[in-house]
Amino acid sequence: MESNILIQAIINGIAVGGIYAIMAVGLNIIFGVMKTINFAHGEYLMIAMYAIYWTHYFLKIDPLLATPISLAISLLLGYVSYYLVINKIIYKEDYTQIAVTMGLSIFLIGIAQLLWSPTYRGITTPYATRNINIGGYYLSIPSLMVLIYALGVSLFLYYFLKYTRVGVAMRAASQDAVGAGLCGIDINKIYLLAWLFGVSIVGTSAGIIAGIYYTHPYVGQALVLYAFVVAVIGGLGNYIGGLIGAFILGISLSITTNYVSSDLSLAFAYLIFILVLLIRPSGIMGVKIVKRA
Amino acid sequence: MAEEILITNNVVKRFGGLTALRGVSISVKRKEILGIMGPNGSGKTTLINVISGIYMPDSGKIVFEGVDITYEPPHKRAKMGILRTFQIPRPFRRLSVIDNVVISLKNNPKGVSKNIYDAAKELLEFVGLDRYINLPVSHLNTFMLRKLDLARALALSPKLLMIDEIVAGLVEAESLEISKIIEEINRLGVALLLVEHTIPFLARVCKRIIVLNEGKVIAEGSPEEVMSNPVVITSYIG
Amino acid sequence: MLKLLRGLNISTKYNRGYLIALAILFFAILPLFSDPGTLRLLILTYMTLILCISWNIISGYTVFLSLGHSMFLGIGAYTSAILYEKYGISPWIGMIISLAPSTLLAIIIGLLTFRLHGAFFALTTIAILQILRLLALHFADITGGSLGIIYTPKNDPYNFFFLEVTPYYYVIYIMLLITIYISYRIDRGFLGKRLKAIGDDEIASVSIGIDAMKSKLLAFIISALIATPVGTFYAQYIGYIIPDSVFDLGLSIKVAVIGMIGGAGTFLGPIIGTFILIPIEQLLTIYLSSYYGLNLVIYGLLLMITMIFLPKGVISFIEGFLRWQKKY
Numbered sequence: 001m002e003s004n005i006l007i008q009a010i011i012n013g014i015a016v017g018g019i020y021a022i023m024a025v026g027l028n029i030i031f032g033v034m035k036t037i038n039f040a041h042g043e044y045l046m047i048a049m050y051a052i053y054w055t056h057y058f059l060k061i062d063p064l065l066a067t068p069i070s071l072a073i074s075l076l077l078g079y080v081s082y083y084l085v086i087n088k089i090i091y092k093e094d095y096t097q098i099a100v101t102m103g104l105s106i107f108l109i110g111i112a113q114l115l116w117s118p119t120y121r122g123i124t125t126p127y128a129t130r131n132i133n134i135g136g137y138y139l140s141i142p143s144l145m146v147l148i149y150a151l152g153v154s155l156f157l158y159y160f161l162k163y164t165r166v167g168v169a170m171r172a173a174s175q176d177a178v179g180a181g182l183c184g185i186d187i188n189k190i191y192l193l194a195w196l197f198g199v200s201i202v203g204t205s206a207g208i209i210a211g212i213y214y215t216h217p218y219v220g221q222a223l224v225l226y227a228f229v230v231a232v233i234g235g236l237g238n239y240i241g242g243l244i245g246a247f248i249l250g251i252s253l254s255i256t257t258n259y260v261s262s263d264l265s266l267a268f269a270y271l272i273f274i275l276v277l278l279i280r281p282s283g284i285m286g287v288k289i290v291k292r293a
Numbered sequence: 294m295a296e297e298i299l300i301t302n303n304v305v306k307r308f309g310g311l312t313a314l315r316g317v318s319i320s321v322k323r324k325e326i327l328g329i330m331g332p333n334g335s336g337k338t339t340l341i342n343v344i345s346g347i348y349m350p351d352s353g354k355i356v357f358e359g360v361d362i363t364y365e366p367p368h369k370r371a372k373m374g375i376l377r378t379f380q381i382p383r384p385f386r387r388l389s390v391i392d393n394v395v396i397s398l399k400n401n402p403k404g405v406s407k408n409i410y411d412a413a414k415e416l417l418e419f420v421g422l423d424r425y426i427n428l429p430v431s432h433l434n435t436f437m438l439r440k441l442d443l444a445r446a447l448a449l450s451p452k453l454l455m456i457d458e459i460v461a462g463l464v465e466a467e468s469l470e471i472s473k474i475i476e477e478i479n480r481l482g483v484a485l486l487l488v489e490h491t492i493p494f495l496a497r498v499c500k501r502i503i504v505l506n507e508g509k510v511i512a513e514g515s516p517e518e519v520m521s522n523p524v525v526i527t528s529y530i531g
Numbered sequence: 532m533l534k535l536l537r538g539l540n541i542s543t544k545y546n547r548g549y550l551i552a553l554a555i556l557f558f559a560i561l562p563l564f565s566d567p568g569t570l571r572l573l574i575l576t577y578m579t580l581i582l583c584i585s586w587n588i589i590s591g592y593t594v595f596l597s598l599g600h601s602m603f604l605g606i607g608a609y610t611s612a613i614l615y616e617k618y619g620i621s622p623w624i625g626m627i628i629s630l631a632p633s634t635l636l637a638i639i640i641g642l643l644t645f646r647l648h649g650a651f652f653a654l655t656t657i658a659i660l661q662i663l664r665l666l667a668l669h670f671a672d673i674t675g676g677s678l679g680i681i682y683t684p685k686n687d688p689y690n691f692f693f694l695e696v697t698p699y700y701y702v703i704y705i706m707l708l709i710t711i712y713i714s715y716r717i718d719r720g721f722l723g724k725r726l727k728a729i730g731d732d733e734i735a736s737v738s739i740g741i742d743a744m745k746s747k748l749l750a751f752i753i754s755a756l757i758a759t760p761v762g763t764f765y766a767q768y769i770g771y772i773i774p775d776s777v778f779d780l781g782l783s784i785k786v787a788v789i790g791m792i793g794g795a796g797t798f799l800g801p802i803i804g805t806f807i808l809i810p811i812e813q814l815l816t817i818y819l820s821s822y823y824g825l826n827l828v829i830y831g832l833l834l835m836i837t838m839i840f841l842p843k844g845v846i847s848f849i850e851g852f853l854r855w856q857k858k859y
Contacts, residue, residue: 107831113824
């Protein structure tokens with residue numbers, strides 16, 4: 001194994017991991033604070049990507065600059081879906097949450113297909129194919145942006161959760177919702193905020209993602225599965241774990257793609273997921289899940 | 294035959310940073326009615342959960358009828374004769390009242406000698422639910438649901454029956470009814486472990502009470518001894 | 532109209548048995564007076580219904596949602612197809628042999644995930660489905676890869692090949708009747724009650740002696756045994772299998788959605804769900820095919836509305852109606 005190829009593979013893997021990390025962070029917030037499983041997570045990205053695409057198509061605005069629009073759309077969609085659907089299932093069991101969010105996911109994909117047809121739509125930006133050179137290794141500009149965004153969001157979250165009043169309230173709610181409520185924290189507002197955070201983090205990345213992946217109704221589906229895998233690897237509800245898990249997955253995928261055929265490497269990702277379930281279902285940094293006897 | 298049917302030896306149980314049980318050693322004698330008392334958070338329910346097998350202890354041993362059952366799964370312990378009720382009743386909501394008991398009877402290791410539905414009816418009569426037999430569970434109030442929990446547990450012919458805060462929130466008449474049922478169960482040879490928050494009910498039916506506080510045993514004795522024990526009094530007030 | 536509904540008293544056993552026998556007979560003699568198009572639609576419906584009942588046995592009762600149920604379809608299809616193409620083994624026998632890998636898979640998945648939260652089971656079934664699909668794509672020399680396996684149409688009954696639709700109709704119809712019978716026995720029997728108890732409250736169920744792992748494994752194995760032969764049937768009927776068509780996440784989810792809307796954990800739920808949703812889907816395809824995606828919108832909406840307002844499914848609405856009818 002040439003160490004050159006290995007290191008390049010690792011760099012590529014980190015880049016791919018960045019995308020998974022972005023997806024997983026939102027999932028973790030929603031699960032961590034609201035204990036809700038969001039199977040529709042990918043669709044918020046998908047809708048935001050369409051917003052970026054059409055803005056680019058009609059107004060010729062660069063996707064990155066159109067980010068405020070995707071943020072706005074995500075917040076709007078998040079707000080509406082929260083009050084119509086989500087707040088009715090927060091306190092229900094796993095089964096209902098999976099079912100309803102799946103219904104939401106199917107609904108949104110259907111709307112997207114209805115309005116914009118299943119056609120794959122790509123955006124080419126001038127910087128899409130450019131690379132930066134790190135000591136002889138290459139990192140594409142879009143990947144760099146993904147990494148910057150992923151790390152930026154993680155840092156923001158870190159400080160937000162630790163030092164702001166709202167952030168601390170969120171952490172309190174994620175540990176003990178009843179207790180937090182008794183301390184005077186408005187749980188419903190916290191839940192809404194967590195939800196909006198979760199979906200807007202993934203929606204705001206649409207400006208970057210739309211330049212990397214094709215926009216189509218199933219783009220969210222393709223990525224969200226990795227998000228779940230990563231969240232489990234890192235520990236459900238744990239944001240830092242999600243980040244670590246994303247990079248581990250990205251790098252392992254990248255390395256296996258190099259040495260094994262690429263379609264099997266996808267299977268490998270799922271295999272890692274199953275292995276984690278087998279060995280440590282609470283993930284790397286999650287709270288030890290009380291296994292049923 | 295040993296006098297003790299159940300012994301816990303220095304059981305420790307932690308949940309993340311919280312230690313719920315800090316080395317609890319108790320014993321339950323055959324056919325006795327033992328009371329476990331303690332303020333909220335003292336570890337009473339955790340103790341039941343560890344004995345019934347829902348949790349595995351972090352350290353310590355649990356011995357039932359001379360057999361080490363510390364790592365046995367809960368369904369095996371139920372079949373061995375360790376049964377329990379729940380603080381908040383947990384009926385099977387998609388099954389009718391009688392089916393709740395029937396599905397329990399099905400697991401009785403000794404088998405059921407007569408028609409299983411007749412046996413279930415008898416159990417429901419025993420706890421006073423005979424009029425609600427074919428109703429869905431949603432029609433029962435809390436008092437009836439607690440009795441259903443009891444009937445379900447009895448269906449497996451328990452040798453040790455652990456009852457978790459069954460009289461909380463009940464009026465005097467209901468509480469009396471429960472104590473009568475419990476005494477009847479005891480007369481049939483079943484050892485009982487009653488967990489309660491306060492003493493009046495326990496004083497009526499138990500000859501021995503163990504007091505827990507913050508995961509440790511702080512007192513043991515007859516109801517009078519326990520009630521006048523200064524350590525116990527401060528743990529509730531202080 | 533209301534009077535007519537009141538007169539249709541289906542609560543007596545005699546009337547019910549009579550109606551059921553009539554229905555069975557009706558669908559049995561249907562091929563004598565229908566056109567192949569209708570038969571094809573019914574075959575599709577029957578296949579979906581069997582898969583849905585199979586899904587219901589594990590996921591409806593125990594609340595462990597399988598979202599990758601198509602995996603059994605794929606195993607059935609590929610195992611029998613490969614055994615026939617490479618070793619000349621009749622697909623009838625292949626159908627039986629393919630039960631083995633399915634059962635093994637069900638046991639492995641169950642042992643891995645039944646001790647954890649339901650969400651892990653759901654994700655694992657999706658993961659396994661994808662792994663199988665990717666394996667089928669990759670090992671092209673065995674499975675034909677992305678080109679798949681194609682059968683030439685022929686008449687060879689001993690090898691499960693027919694030139695006309697009718698024999699296929701009868702095969703799947705018999706499979707359906709057997710499946711419905713198994714589902715009925717489970718629902719009325721103690722296994723069904725045990726599974727419902729586990730689904731309602733697993734902790735309480737183990738506290739009264741139910742071996743939850745054993746019951747769930749049993750349910751999952753039965754589920755696999757029912758679903759797998761449909762895969763072989765699919766291969767023989769359609770004559771063409773590719774990884775994306777038999778290891779299909781969309782189909783897996785559709786089967787789960789139908790089960791949930793119809794009424795998960797009930798005997799009639801899958802039947803009602805399938806007979807409502809498949810015709811709707813067909814109507815949409817015929818009349819509104821230009822509105823691509825409309826069926827997804829409707830499925831999604833129905834699923835959300837049902838699970839929020841009628842969590843026990845359409846069947847609970849019908850039962851409520853019948854109870855109202857009884858009062859008056």
